[in-house]
Structure formats: structure tokens, C-alpha cells
Amino acid sequence: MAKVKEKFDNVFELDLGDGIKRIGTKSLVHNKRVYGEKLVNIKNTEYRVWNPNKSKLGASIINGLKEMPIKKGSKVLYLGASAGTTPSHVADVAENSPVYAVEFAPRIMREFVESCEGRKNLFPILGDANKPEEYANIVEKVDVIFEDVAQPNQAEILIKNAKWFLKEGGFGMISIKARSVDVTENPKVIFEAQKEIMEQNGFTIIDAINIEPFEKDHILFVGIWNGQ
Numbered sequence: 189m190a191k192v193k194e195k196f197d198n199v200f201e202l203d204l205g206d207g208i209k210r211i212g213t214k215s216l217v218h219n220k221r222v223y224g225e226k227l228v229n230i231k232n233t234e235y236r237v238w239n240p241n242k243s244k245l246g247a248s249i250i251n252g253l254k255e256m257p258i259k260k261g262s263k264v265l266y267l268g269a270s271a272g273t274t275p276s277h278v279a280d281v282a283e284n285s286p287v288y289a290v291e292f293a294p295r296i297m298r299e300f301v302e303s304c305e306g307r308k309n310l311f312p313i314l315g316d317a318n319k320p321e322e323y324a325n326i327v328e329k330v331d332v333i334f335e336d337v338a339q340p341n342q343a344e345i346l347i348k349n350a351k352w353f354l355k356e357g358g359f360g361m362i363s364i365k366a367r368s369v370d371v372t373e374n375p376k377v378i379f380e381a382q383k384e385i386m387e388q389n390g391f392t393i394i395d396a397i398n399i400e401p402f403e404k405d406h407i408l409f410v411g412i413w414n415g416q
């Protein structure tokens with residue numbers, strides 16, 4: 189018998205009876221898959237299984253994220269939307285609240301727009317996360333910025349967007365890919381350097397999650413914005 193338990197606001201532990209640790213979100217759009225994820229029905233509710241191999245946020249939750257800043261009612265700015273895998277789960281969690289999702293590759297954007305169909309709170313924005321001023325007329329002040337862009341200046345991009353859009357006391361969540369910063373340097377050194385950039389520019393880091401074995405040399409930092 190399948191069982192469900194709410195782990196964080198609108199994030200559920202799904203026990204399908206096979207001993208595998210799974211999480212999921214309630215389907216906001218019934219019977220619609222975004223990336224081939226499994227759909228399960230438990231007690232008349234449909235859940236989308238959140239695949240940690242395809243989502244760094246999903247992997248972080250499985251690997252022990254302490255607090256989930258994205259909750260029902262959170263306004264979110266998502267940088268690096270790709271085709272919408274993680275943004276779709278984030279939108280399920282936020283439920284009625286807007287998730288603004290920025291992606292700069294037009295081809296991927298087309299796929300992403302398709303996956304937004306029927307999702308009333310997920311807003312695709314074709315834009316460069318390095319230039320927040322270009323989407324400042326669309327995005328409002330948010331509770332959380334989530335970033336997954338795999339660029340050498342990942343931490344700087346978060347800070348730039350926080351200055352424009354993050355409420356004081358809001359959360360920045362950033363997935364750092366060591367190899368995008370420097371392929372030769374030890375990942376631990378890179379993570380420390382990126383953390384320092386954030387701490388010197390207005391964030392207090394409250395959590396750091398290594399997401400192996402799902403992704404190699406990646407870390408997810410969670411920080412509180414002091415409103416610089």
C-alpha cells in the first residue's frame with residue numbers, strides 16, 4: 189500500500205512499498221508529465237515523483253536539506269529554467285503564487301513554454317540572468333531566488349538579482365557546479381570561494397548540501413539575504 193507524508197510545505201515523501209526513498213509534489217495539472225516523471229495516485233490525489241537524478245533541488249531534499257525556503261505562497265524567481273523540470277515542481281510547491289523563470293537559450297525556451305501550459309503560476313521569461321534590469325518590468329519582489337545556471341560567475345549573478353528582486357530576509361538558493369567555475373581547481377576550494385563571495389555581499393549561508401551521488405562536484409547553498 190502506497191503511503192504519503194508531508195516532509196515540507198507541499199513537498200511529500202512517497203512510500204511506494206519498494207524501500208526506495210522518493211519525494212514528490214501534488215500535480216497542479218492533472219495527468220501531465222513535464223520530463224517523463226512517474227505519476228502516482230495515493231488516496232485520490234495525484235503526485236509527480238520528483239527525480240533527484242534530474243533535479244538538483246530534488247537531490248538536495250533527498251540529501252538532507254534542513255529547511256525548504258520555497259513554500260505554498262512563496263513568490264519565486266528561478267534563474268536557469270532549462271526545459272522546466274525543477275521549475276515545474278517549484279510551481280507545484282508555491283501553488284497559487286507566481287514563479288518567474290528565466291532562461292536565455294531560445295531553443296530550450298520553446299520546450300519550456302510548452303511545459304508551462306496549464307500552469308497558471310509559472311511564467312517563462314526569455315532573458316539573461318546577468319541582466320536583471322531587462323526583466324525588471326515583469327518580475328516583482330520575491331521571497332526566494334533559486335539559481336541553477338552553471339556559469340563561472342554564478343555567485344555574482346545571484347547577488348545582482350537579489351539586489352533587484354529579493355525581499356530583505358528572503359532566501360537565495362544556488363546550485364554551484366565546480367567545473368563551470370574552474371575545471372582544474374579542487375571543488376572544495378571553489379565552493380569556499382563562491383560562499384565567501386556570497387557572504388561578503390549580503391548573504392548569510394545557513395545550509396550547504398553536497399548532492400552526490402546524483403551530481404558530481406555540485407553543492408547547493410542556501411543563504412538569507414540581509415538586504416544590501
Ligand SMILES: C[S@@+](CC[C@H](N)C(=O)[O-])C[C@H]1O[C@@H](n2cnc3c(N)ncnc32)[C@H](O)[C@@H]1O
Pocket residue numbers: 242243244267268269270271272273274275290291292293296315316317318336337338339
Ligand atoms: C543546469 S541547466 C538548468 C536545469 C534546471 N534548473 C532544472 O533543474 O530543471 C542550466 C540552464 O541555465 C541556462 N543559463 C545559463 N546561463 C544563463 C543566463 N545567463 N541566463 C539565463 N539562463 C542561463 C542554460 O541555458 C541552461 O538551460
